[in-house]
Amino acid sequence: MKTLHGIPVSPGVVIGSAFVLDDERMRIPRRPIRKGEVGRELDRLDEAVEASKRELVRLRDMTEVSLGAEASTVFAFHLGVLADPAVLEPIRRRIRESRVSAEHAVSEEFRALAERFESMADSAFRMKVNDIWDIDRRVLRHLIGEHRSRLDTLDHPAVIIAHDLTPSQTAAFDRTKIVGLATEAGGQTSHVSIIARAMGIPAVVGAQGVLSNTVDGDEVIVDGSHGGVILRPDEQTRERYAGRIEAIRRFRRSLADSAAEPAVTTDGVAVELLGNIEFPRELDTVLEFGGAGVGLFRTEFLYLNRDDEPGEDEQYEVYRSCVERLAGRPLVIRTMDLGSDKQHGEHWRRERNPALGCRSIRYCLQNLPMFKRQLRAILRASASGPVKVMFPLVTTIHELRQAKMVVRDVMDDLAEEGAEFDSHLPMGVMVEAPSAAIIASIFAREADFLSIGTNDLVQYTLAVDRTNERVASLYTAAHPAIHRLIKDVVRAARRRQTPVSICGEAAGDIEFTLLLLGLGLRSLSMTPTLIPHVKRIVRSVDIKACERAARKVGSFESERQVSAFLRDLTRTIIPEAFDGRAVDER
Ligand code: PEP
Ligand code: MG
Numbered sequence: 024m025k026t027l028h029g030i031p032v033s034p035g036v037v038i039g040s041a042f043v044l045d046d047e048r049m050r051i052p053r054r055p056i057r058k059g060e061v062g063r064e065l066d067r068l069d070e071a072v073e074a075s076k077r078e079l080v081r082l083r084d085m086t087e088v089s090l091g092a093e094a095s096t097v098f099a100f101h102l103g104v105l106a107d108p109a110v111l112e113p114i115r116r117r118i119r120e121s122r123v124s125a126e127h128a129v130s131e132e133f134r135a136l137a138e139r140f141e142s143m144a145d146s147a148f149r150m151k152v153n154d155i156w157d158i159d160r161r162v163l164r165h166l167i168g169e170h171r172s173r174l175d176t177l178d179h180p181a182v183i184i185a186h187d188l189t190p191s192q193t194a195a196f197d198r199t200k201i202v203g204l205a206t207e208a209g210g211q212t213s214h215v216s217i218i219a220r221a222m223g224i225p226a227v228v229g230a231q232g233v234l235s236n237t238v239d240g241d242e243v244i245v246d247g248s249h250g251g252v253i254l255r256p257d258e259q260t261r262e263r264y265a266g267r268i269e270a271i272r273r274f275r276r277s278l279a280d281s282a283a284e285p286a287v288t289t290d291g292v293a294v295e296l297l298g299n300i301e302f303p304r305e306l307d308t309v310l311e312f313g314g315a316g317v318g319l320f321r322t323e324f325l326y327l328n329r330d331d332e333p334g335e336d337e338q339y340e341v342y343r344s345c346v347e348r349l350a351g352r353p354l355v356i357r358t359m360d361l362g363s364d365k366q367h368g369e370h371w372r373r374e375r376n377p378a379l380g381c382r383s384i385r386y387c388l389q390n391l392p393m394f395k396r397q398l399r400a401i402l403r404a405s406a407s408g409p410v411k412v413m414f415p416l417v418t419t420i421h422e423l424r425q426a427k428m429v430v431r432d433v434m435d436d437l438a439e440e441g442a443e444f445d446s447h448l449p450m451g452v453m454v455e456a457p458s459a460a461i462i463a464s465i466f467a468r469e470a471d472f473l474s475i476g477t478n479d480l481v482q483y484t485l486a487v488d489r490t491n492e493r494v495a496s497l498y499t500a501a502h503p504a505i506h507r508l509i510k511d512v513v514r515a516a517r518r519r520q521t522p523v524s525i526c527g528e529a530a531g532d533i534e535f536t537l538l539l540l541g542l543g544l545r546s547l548s549m550t551p552t553l554i555p556h557v558k559r560i561v562r563s564v565d566i567k568a569c570e571r572a573a574r575k576v577g578s579f580e581s582e583r584q585v586s587a588f589l590r591d592l593t594r595t596i597i598p599e600a601f602d603g604r605a606v607d608e609r
Contacts, residue, residue: 024257029205029230031250032216034601036268037203037225038261041241041254042181043234044173044188051130051163056122064118068111068125071165076105078161082194090218092301092324097190097214100151101158110136126166133159146491150213157189177201182243186234193218203245205233205252211495219247227252248601267599274599278555282313286558290565294540296558297353298551299526303341306348308551313558316352318474318548319413319526320345322359322397335396342404353409355474355526355548356401357453358387358394358426360415378488383416388425398433406443413451413474418458420465426450427469455479455527460508464515467523473516474548477527481505500529501585506538506576513543524548533600534589536560541573556600563596 056064083098104110110132117128137155140148174183174192182203193215204219209228219226225247233252237243244253244264253260286294297318298309309317325333325341346354360383374380387394401412414426427450437444452459452466455476459466466473477500482489484505487498499505509525516523524546529535531549536557539547547557572592579585593600 024260025236025254027205027230027233027236027252027254029227029233029250029252030210031226031247032209032211032213032228033204033219033224033226034248035223035225035271036244036246036248036264037182038242038244038256038264038268039180039182039202041184041237041239041243042177043237043239044183044185044192045234051124051126051167053127054124056118056124058122061119061122064125064128065115067166068114068118068129071125071129071162072105072111074165075158075161076102079105082191086194090222091305092327094214094217096327097154098194100154101161101190104155104158105162126163129162129166130159133162146493153187153189153208153214157191160189161191182245184233184237184243187213188215190214196222196224198222198224203243203247204228205230205243205245207231207234270599274597278559281555281558281562282311284313284558284562286313286315286561288540288561288565288569289563290567292540292545292566294561295524295546296554296561297355297524297526297546297548298554299531299548300551303345303348305551306345309554310348312551312554314352314551314554316349316409317345317354318524318546320354320356322357323361326359326361332393332396335400338397338400339403342400342410343407346404346408346410349408351408353411355411355413355451356404357413357415358384358397358401361386378482384414384422384426385416387414388422388429391429394429395433398430399437402430402433402437402444402448403442405445405448410445411449411451411472413453413472415453415476416455416479417452417466418456420462420469423452423466423469453526454512455483457484457508460484460512463512464518467516467519467521470521472522472524473512475509475512475523475525475527477505477509477525477529480508480527481529484508499582499586500527500532500535501582501589503576503579503582503585505529506542506585509539509544510542510573510577517543522546531557533557533560533593534586537564537569537572537592537596538576538589540564540566541569541571541576559597560593560600 079098079102083095086098087095114128114132117123117132118125133155137152140152140155143149177200180200180202182205183201185206187206187208196218201224204224204226206215206228207230209215213228216226216228225245227245227247227250230252237254241255244256286296288294295315297316298314299319300306300309300317301321301324325338342356381389401410404410414423417423430450434444434446449471451472451474452470453474453476454460454463456479460480463473478489481498481500485497485502487494489498513523523544525539525544526548530547531553533556549557575588576585579588590601
């Protein structure tokens with residue numbers, strides 16, 4: 024028996040037989056060509072690139088339908104690479120000038136590109152190296168014929184062991200055959216991790232040595248909740264994990280039954296549990312998992328993966344259909360939050376420090392015609408049911424005042440045109456920068472509601488890039504600074520009787536449920552699949568106990584103490600809570 028440790032990226036436990044995927048990189052020997060053959064090789068290259076693009080468009084669309092936008096963006100990136108003259112021209116030049124076959128030129132140029140990416144200081148590029156190899160392999164497959172991946176030969180349920188997996192490999196995953204995953208490379212936000220979570224496959228990444236210590240057919244336990252990979256377990260260990268698997272199964276089954284139950288604490292305090300969505304089709308999940316409405320509609324999807332801007336009517340149709348599907352339940356629409364990690368289109372100016380740059384409400388206020396189009400669409404949709412609008416990354420009171428003024432302008436225009444809309448449309452502020460949290464009492468005076476966005480609040484308060492795996496261990500909402508900010512925001516809002524909610528990932532993390540209730544939050548918006556888990560905690564506690572927990576957390580000095588205390592406490596209420604956690608798709 025050998026136990027390795029990695030990063031737990033997709034919860035759950037599985038015991039299975041190993042299927043080892045070694046490096047499948049293709050090596051292409053140099054094949055010189057005659058001058059007269061150059062044209063033919065260039066044509067072969069173009070055909071292979073076009074065929075690869077057609078495949079990628081299919082893959083992108085299929086992945087988006089089955090696993091959501093985040094999982095599919097990687098293929099949009101692959102398409103972008105294959106449309107980039109800076110990538111294709113050197114390959115053509117090599118064929119022309121060095122007189123080599125198309126496949127040799129492709130493999131040499133992609134190798135050089137991968138090496139350039141690998142040596143970049145920016146981790147975002149280094150993370151893309153695996154993608155570059157993936158694109159290389161796809162084009163080569165079209166040039167030299169079918170290269171069957173070993174994965175295609177898998178004909179029985181197995182735990183995949185690999186150094187890393189390419190997006191193409193993960194997109195072709197067959198859930199009935201792949202029951203677990205352990206890789207040596209990767210982090211929380213790697214593509215393979217996102218896919219594993221979206222598919223509910225227990226997975227551990229960053230498990231150093233897993234490849235060299237495993238052979239095909241070895242029995243493997245993957246503990247995706249805690250990060251353990253146990254190779255060739257002994258009898259006792261196998262039995263222990265089999266018991267945990269059964270407990271998880273029981274827990275998940277019991278959760279499914281609770282969708283219709285009210286989210287009320289044992290002492291009768293009602294808690295509003297809402298869903299965060301990025302696409303209208305996720306509304307079905309919100310309703311299926313018992314959500315009381317939508318607390319955050321991220322509207323960026325309307326703007327991404329296209330060159331033009333979405334028109335007012337197109338947006339209106341999307342918002343109106345959501346309002347109608349919700350049938351009277353609330354819908355909080357966040358105005359577009361582009362910039363930083365969500366840039367779009369080629370016209371987007373590169374900034375040296377995009378997270379601190381012209382993003383979110385700043386971008387909207389500098390691009391009023393676009394902002395007004397979105398507001399018109401939102402307001403028109405508000406005639407069909409309860410809609411609220413929310414502004415992202417507000418850091419000064421002037422931004423809120425300006426944004427409200429723009430809304431009122433748009434209302435005047437619509438009224439003049441005789442269009443219907445809710446003239447009392449509630450306008451809220453996302454509290455996701457420390458400045459906003461610190462002056463929350465000022466915002467609470469002028470906004471109709473506040474919503475705490477812990478994803479960015481953690482990033483900006485702790486000065487930790489939320490997308491950088493090298494500092495991922497520092498990124499946590501358990502930091503005492505975050506606790507203090509949330510506490511102050513809730514207190515400021517309550518003093519003004521301004522409704523306050525929370526919509527960052529912490530809202531759906533059961534580690535924090537007791538604390539958030541104890542701090543006074545009564546409205547939590549989260550990834551829809553997590554609603555039953557949080558509801559289970561809500562229905563198992565009383566507010567006094569939560570308040571005691573919050574006070575205790577207030578006395579801690581470090582995030583480790585906070586985390587350990589909250590986890591232990593949650594486990595005393597529901598022992599299998601963390602093992603049974605559902606799939607978080609973000
Ligand atoms: C947040 O920052 O907490 C949030 C909910 O918004 P996003 O994750 O879209 O930045
Ligand atoms: Mg945010």
